[in-house]
Amino acid sequence: MRHQIKSLNHVALQVSNVEKSIDFYANVLGLKQLENRPNFDFKGAWFSLGENTALHLLEGLDYKVKSFSRGTHFAVEVKSIIDTEIILKSKNIAMKGPKTRPDGAWQIFISDPDGHCFEFTELV
Numbered sequence: 001m002r003h004q005i006k007s008l009n010h011v012a013l014q015v016s017n018v019e020k021s022i023d024f025y026a027n028v029l030g031l032k033q034l035e036n037r038p039n040f041d042f043k044g045a046w047f048s049l050g051e052n053t054a055l056h057l058l059e060g061l062d063y064k065v066k067s068f069s070r071g072t073h074f075a076v077e078v079k080s081i082i083d084t085e086i087i088l089k090s091k092n093i094a095m096k097g098p099k100t101r102p103d104g105a106w107q108i109f110i111s112d113p114d115g116h117c118f119e120f121t122e123l124v
Helices: 018-028 081-090
Strands: 010-015 044-048 054-059 073-077 096-100 106-111 117-122
Touching (some): 010 018, 018 044, 081 096, 081 117
Parallel strands (some): 010 054, 073 117
Antiparallel strands (some): 044 054, 096 106, 106 117
16 A cells, blocks of 8 residues: 655754744745744744645754755745746845756755755746
């Protein structure tokens, strides 16, 4: 019998400073912070990554993150890569791209305060 996976529920990232990460994901990237995070015995925050997927930030990172576009990263689909580029430039966020994949999809890569690689993609 196989598992019957319905969808990706969340991505969890360990961060060194929850408040700094909340500021980045809420105010720089514009993600909506979710208020339904249970009262765990450790700091963290949850953000919406679309209709049914969340980003869980967990405090406790105590090592240097090795995350890059051809390695460990996660991606979100956006409606317009050009609009995304304009927003990131207006907030002085260093980025790679926009560039196209061999299949024509557009990509922009950025890093969060801890070095986690985050991809924006516009599928064609």
